[in-house]
Amino acid sequence: MRALPSPAGLQAVGLRKIYGSVVANRNMSIATQAGSIHAVVGENGAGKSTLMRLLQGVERPDGGEIFVDGVRVDFTNPGDALRHGIGMVHQEFxxxxxxxxxxxxxxxxxxxxxxxxxxxxxxxxxxxxxxxxxxxxxxxxxxxxxxxxxxxxxxxxxxxxxxxxxxGCRTLILDEPTAVLAPVQVDELFALLRNLRTQGTALLFISHKIGEVMALADEVTVIRQGETVFHSSVAECTADEISRHIVNGELHHVANDEAPQPQSELLSIASLNARSVNRSHTLHNISLTIGSGEILGIAGVAGNGQNELVECLVGLRPSSGLVTLNGIALSALNPSQRRRHGIAYISADRRHEGLSMQASIETNVVAGSHRTSPISHGGWLNRAAMRKIAKDRLQALDVKYDRPSDPVSTLSGGNQQKLVFAREIATSPQVLIASQPTRGVDLNGIAAIHQLIRDFRDGGGAVLLISEELDELIALSTRVAVIADGTIVGTVKAPASNLPLIGRMMLQGAAA
Ligand SMILES: Nc1ncnc2c1ncn2[C@@H]1O[C@H](COP(=O)(O)OP(=O)(O)OP(=O)(O)O)[C@@H](O)[C@H]1O
Ligand SMILES: [Mg+2]
Structure with missing residues (x-):
């Protein structure tokens, strides 16, 4: 696809970027226009963030050309791009x-x-x-x-x-800005982006949510395996069409779900209280139980105690009250002792809590299992066994990587999230505490993670699922407990048919 540079705006033609044996960008072409929001979509590892790094001067392309207002440019650093009016709204500010x-x-x-x-x-x-x-x-x-x-x-x-x-930026790049936002915050961001559009800013917006693309964008570009494969005005295409281009027709559907009857109580939380640093109550009087074979969802407006609850359960925050797993009190145990007792934890903040960014992919994926057989044998590390286990775990979620010895930081964002999930589920825990488990993950990745959560449930595990995606909570949960202002305001059975009730409880609590 070779196009002439457009007279105004930022344009990339046939960009190429190679890391070792990975061709992250093979043939990328994209153009922005003043006063237009251009959505960029594609699977995890398709090359979206790489393209943005090239457009913003963080890295230089191995081939292809970039034009600003029709003039060829060669950015050697982000300052160069800034001087040409191009800036990126960073995720890690x-x-x-x-x-x-x-x-x-x-x-x-x-x-x-x-x-x-x-x-x-x-x-x-x-x-x-x-x-x-x-x-x-x-x-x-x-x-x-x-x-x-x-x-x-x-x-x-x-x-x-x-x-x-x-x-002086006139072109703004936003790489998955909504992945870290609660729904109300997304609305505020969108209102602001629409104002920017009206005032003539050009916006490049990456997202995994087709709904967001349809609601916000004027044009959409789909990239797959490092190439631009589709470009259209949003008014002239459908959400289905975009999804099909993203996955090249291979959309995995999750089988219809028949949740089993939960069995005996596995995790029990009784009268849990926790204080924050300023001594005010953060969590008060939380009592919940989760049975074997059950997924308990936690719904709530962000910042109402979800993170604190998870921190108490995994042993990262002091609390009073009684938490038991299979009748055994956890309160006196530290995080690694709780892990050994069968609690697995997927953190919402994978960069700081879930991964060791400088360590290799394989080290990260076997972390926590490295002291047990077959990886450790009489104090010796069995590298072959470690590599095999790492490979199997990565395969289970189709994590895309080059060499297992590469730093985990070289994985795309969604692939990092899949890695954390693959590691945690592989340790055969009894309880899985999953906070925003599909954040930044593409359509097929979400289907795969949802299936693994259900398989885990069907095998007798108990899941505490915290998610800002109400759809996800409803699709997976046996019951949904609503948290507001640090306390559980109610629990709803058959959540799929009680969505309005859940919404009301979330807001009532927030207003109280
Ligand atoms: N510094 C690097 N070294 C080696 N490989 C890299 C590096 N940066 C990116 N890659 C690889 O390039 C490919 C594209 O990654 P990129 O981050 O651009 O994907 P993405 O489309 O942004 O995915 P996601 O939706 O998961 O964020 C991936 O296979 C990734 O592992
Ligand atoms: Mg990315």
Whole structure:
């Protein structure tokens, strides 16, 4: 696909990027237009993030060309791209948590009031006026004096966007911005992106959710195995058509589910209380049980105690009350002792909790099993056994990688998530605590993970499922407990037919 550079905007033609033996981008072509939202979709490992790194100057292509307003460019670093008006809204923000949002906004680019030799005085009133003017222009409500560490994640995204606008960006790249957001935050982000579009910004937006693409984007590009395979205006194609292009016709359907009757009680939580650092109650009086062969879903508006509950159960946060597994009290046990007793844990934050980013793929996938046979034998590490086990686990979820000895950081985001899941389910736990298990995972990956969760349930395991995807909760859960303001406000049976009730309980709790 060779096209002439478009007169305005950012355009890539036939980009290529190779890592070792992996061709991450084979033949990528894409163009942005002012005042248009361009969605980029494709399976995990298709090459989306790589393409964005090339467009933003983080890495250089091995072939192909990039044009800005019809002129060929060669970015050697992100500063080059910025000077051409192209910026990326990072997932891992370059934000200093202890500074205020205003300080973060101008960090490294402070307006200066006066200089005297090496000293300069920052012009804070000007910084605030500039920030506020841009926030007003795009419709963002920002408390500039808030510490970054206390700001919700979508507000950090807004600050990042304003920072790029302040530096003159006219093309913004967003790599899965909604993966870390709760549904209400997604709505706020979309409102802001629509304002940006109206004001003439060009947006490149990556997502795994076709619903988001249909709701937000003007055009869509599908990439598969490093190539652009489909491009259309969103008005002229259907969600089904896009999905089919993503998977090349190989959409896996999950078989109709007949949940078995839960058996005996496996995990029991009684009167659990936990305090946060500022001594206010974080969790109060939580009592729940999960039976063998049962999936208990936790629904709630983000930030109502979901993470704290999980931390208490896996032993990362002190709590009072009684938690038992098969009648054995867990309260005095540390996280690794709980793991040995059969509790597996999929963290919502895989980069910080689920993975050791600099360690190899195989080390990460066998972590936790490395002291047991057959990997460890009389204190010796059996590398062949380790490699075989790692390979089997990665295969179970079709994780795409080059060499098992490569750092896990070289995996695409969705493949990292699949790896964590494959590792945790492979240890034959009794209880699986799964927090946002399909975050960043593509359509077929979601189907595979859902099937593994059901298989685990059918084998007698108990699952605590925390998800911001109501669809996911409903599809999998036997019962759904609703958490609000640190307490369980009710439990709903047959969740599929009681969706409005769950929604009301989530909101009632939030309003209380
Ligand atoms: N630094 C690197 N070294 C080696 N391989 C890499 C590196 N970065 C990416 N890759 C490989 O390039 C391919 C494309 O990865 P990329 O991150 O672009 O995928 P993606 O489309 O963003 O996927 P996801 O939806 O999971 O985020 C993957 O096979 C990945 O393992
Ligand atoms: Mg990616």
């Amino acid at each position: 370059m934000i200093a948590p202890d500074l205020s949002l205003l300080e973060n906004l101008v960090l490294g680019e402070e307006p200066v009031k006066r200089s005297w030799g090496p000293l300069s005085w920052i012009d804070w009133p000007t910084a605030r006026t500039q920030g506020q003017a841009l926030a007003d222009q795009i419709g963002a409500l920002i408390d500039w004096d808030q510490r970054a560490a206390n700001a919700p994640v979508h507000i950090l995204q807004f600050v990042e966007i304003i920072r790029l606008l302040r530096r």
